[in-house]
Amino acid sequence: REERLGPGAVVLRNLARDRAAAILAAIDPVLAAAPLRRMITPGGSPMSVRMSNCGALGWTSDRRGYRYVERDPLDGRAWPPMPDLVREIGRDAAARAGFPGFEADACLINCYEPGARMSLHQDRDERDFGAPIVSVSLGLPAVFLFGGPVRKDKPLAIPLRHGDVIVWGGPARLHFHGVRPLQDGEHPLTGHFRYNLTLRKAG
Ligand code: MD3
Ligand code: FE
Numbered sequence: 001r002e003e004r005l006g007p008g009a010v011v012l013r014n015l016a017r018d019r020a021a022a023i024l025a026a027i028d029p030v031l032a033a034a035p036l037r038r039m040i041t042p043g044g045s046p047m048s049v050r051m052s053n054c055g056a057l058g059w060t061s062d063r064r065g066y067r068y069v070e071r072d073p074l075d076g077r078a079w080p081p082m083p084d085l086v087r088e089i090g091r092d093a094a095a096r097a098g099f100p101g102f103e104a105d106a107c108l109i110n111c112y113e114p115g116a117r118m119s120l121h122q123d124r125d126e127r128d129f130g131a132p133i134v135s136v137s138l139g140l141p142a143v144f145l146f147g148g149p150v151r152k153d154k155p156l157a158i159p160l161r162h163g164d165v166i167v168w169g170g171p172a173r174l175h176f177h178g179v180r181p182l183q184d185g186e187h188p189l190t191g192h193f194r195y196n197l198t199l200r201k202a203g
Pocket of ligand 2: 121
């Protein structure tokens with residue numbers, strides 16, 4: 001039930017499975033208040049993944065760059081609060097992976113439709129790379145690409161399924177990673193979509 005992908009990267013298969021319906025229900029009002037949207041890269045292209053956030057800080061992208069902000073750029077209001085259940089799964093997963101005391105202040109919500117993908121990138125907009133990132137996969141499965149510290153490192157392809165949780169910390173924290181284009185399918189809880197929540201200590 002607990003695999004290590006490499007130093008700092010721990011896969012907790014099915015950790016969120018029992019809580020998945022409750023997590024999706026908790027995210028529902030978040031997405032009603034802060035709707036999913038395709039953010040624009042600094043290069044000017046809309047991303048294929050639709051995103052929103054909850055928590056004190058939310059990740060955003062536009063022509064000015066990538067950053068965390070306290071307010072939803074669409075309406076200037078604070079991001080919706082992070083549901084307790086979401087905060088708790090972050091704490092629980094991080095502790096199991098050897099990061100006790102992890103308290104997320106940001107949760108990025110990614111929604112993939114068939115064909116949506118995420119190209120290889122590093123997550124480096126957070127203040128403290130000593131804190132891990134916890135990711136929770138919900139709905140349709142995806143192939144995650146886990147690379148190395150430099151872009152040219154050949155990535156490992158890892159299937160991520162409904163309920164899987166991964167903790168990325170230590171040396172894995174700055175590794176390149178991405179997601180292959182989502183294959184169409186039907187999931188009883190999410191239909192044609194995959195959701196990925198990433199819990200972060202951004203500030
Ligand atoms: C490895 N999301 O939001 S989650 C992202 O499935 C992102 O939506 C992907 O990459 C998704 O930035 C992958 C797994 C993940 C998240 C953060 C990481 C893997 C990571 C940070 C460092 C290394
Ligand atoms: Fe990432």
